[in-house]
Amino acid sequence: MTEEATITTTVNLLQDNIQVSAYLAEPKESGSYPGVVVLQEIFGVNVHIREVTERIAKLGYVAIAPALFQRIAPGFETGYTPEDIETGRSYAMQTQASELLSDIQLAIDYLKNLPQVKKDSFGCIGFCFGGHVAYLAATLPDIKATASFYGAGITTRTPGGGAPTVTRTEEITGTLYTFFGAEDASIPAEQVDEIEAELEKYKIPHRVFRYDGADHGFFCDHRASYNPKAAADAWEQVKQLFGQLN
Numbered sequence: 001m002t003e004e005a006t007i008t009t010t011v012n013l014l015q016d017n018i019q020v021s022a023y024l025a026e027p028k029e030s031g032s033y034p035g036v037v038v039l040q041e042i043f044g045v046n047v048h049i050r051e052v053t054e055r056i057a058k059l060g061y062v063a064i065a066p067a068l069f070q071r072i073a074p075g076f077e078t079g080y081t082p083e084d085i086e087t088g089r090s091y092a093m094q095t096q097a098s099e100l101l102s103d104i105q106l107a108i109d110y111l112k113n114l115p116q117v118k119k120d121s122f123g124c125i126g127f128c129f130g131g132h133v134a135y136l137a138a139t140l141p142d143i144k145a146t147a148s149f150y151g152a153g154i155t156t157r158t159p160g161g162g163a164p165t166v167t168r169t170e171e172i173t174g175t176l177y178t179f180f181g182a183e184d185a186s187i188p189a190e191q192v193d194e195i196e197a198e199l200e201k202y203k204i205p206h207r208v209f210r211y212d213g214a215d216h217g218f219f220c221d222h223r224a225s226y227n228p229k230a231a232a233d234a235w236e237q238v239k240q241l242f243g244q245l246n
Contacts, residue, residue, distance in 0.1 A: 003058040004029060008050075013066065013106045020103050021075065022066040023050050025057035026116065034118050034245035035111035037104055037143075038065040039126030039133045041220070042088030044077035048222050049127075056125070059239060060246075062117050066107045068100060068133065080223050092129045096160035097136055104137050121245045123174075125238065126151065127219060132165060135178075139171035145245055146172075147238050149179045150216050152186040155194045169198040175205040177241050179234050181214030181227070209237060 004027035013020040023045050027033060038053045040046075045065045056063040069076050069091045076091065078084040104124070111117045123145035126134030131151025136158070138146040148154075158165045176199065180192050192210060199206040211218060211230035218227035219234055 004060050006054055006057040008054060008057075011064075011110070013103075013110050015102070015106050018071065018103075018106075020066050020070045020106060021045075022064050022107055022110070023053055024062070024064050025050075025053045026062040026114075027057060027060055031060075031116060032118055033060055033062050033116055034121035034123065034242070035108065036061045036063045036242060036245075037107050037111075037122070037124040037137065038063055039104070039124060039130030039137065040065060040068055041128035041130055041217075042092045043080065043084060044069060044073075044088070046077040046079070048220050052125070052127075056242070059242070061123075061242065062111055062114060064107050064111060066103050068095065068103065068130070070103070071099060088129075092159070097158050097162065097165075098160070100133050100159055101136060101140065104133075105140060105142070108140070108142050118245075123147070123242050123245050125149070128152070128217065131179075133159070135165050135176070136168065138174060138176050139168050141173060144174040145241050146174060146176045147179070147241055148176065149219055149234070150181060150184055150187060151178075152184075152216075155191045166195060166198050169195075169204060170202045172199075172202070172204045175241065175244060177207045177209065177237055179209045179219070179237070180211070181216060181218045181225075181230065182210050182212045183214060184216040186216050207237070209234065
């Protein structure tokens with residue numbers, strides 16, 4: 001597959017009194033492209049998330065990564081030290097599912113107003129905290145394809161409280177791929193089984209990928225848990241998934 005030359009910028013998404021910063025990457029060549037929303041880990045829209053956004057744009061999509069902690073900690077991004085993890089988790093615990101969905105819809109609506117973006121062809125991809133949020137985002141009518149990477153807590157909670165996110169599986173209208181590391185202690189195998197059972201129960205088009213020897217964060221080459229083999233296979237699956245948007 002030929003990679004597109006891309007351009008990147010930071011944009012501000014405005015809704016009522018809320019301003020959400022977002023990282024935008026798009027093919028340089030004029031054309032008509034599907035849109036993809038990239039959902040951050042607890043570390044903010046940091047270098048890894050920006051790189052993923054750019055990788056997706058190079059495949060021929062207009063990709064946008066909204067700052068999901070904008071309401072709590074504007075401009076937040078960090079690395080992967082134990083202190084960084086503690087800070088990121090504290091911010092994630094303050095988010096609300098309704099606000100996250102509103103901000104993702106805001107990003108989709110921004111893309112819809114770009115002349116180079118197809119108006120009915122959107123996907124999303126998320127990692128860690130964003131992997132959980134991606135499962136939520138899959139319930140949005142505009143989202144046709146979702147890649148959820150190692151989203152912890154899908155079967156046990158939802159941001160801000162309430163019934164666990166897995167209970168909203170019936171609302172998913174597109175295709176959902178989930179990716180888990182078999183060594184990920186934060187997502188026990190029985191939780192992955194529960195997610196798969198719910199997807200099957202409601203006949204949601206899906207695939208569940210389990211990678212032996214892979215831990216939490218296996219896709220991120222900035223983390224010690226990076227697993228090149230699992231990451232490479234997962235990326236091929238993502239490309240196949242988002243190919244449905246073309």
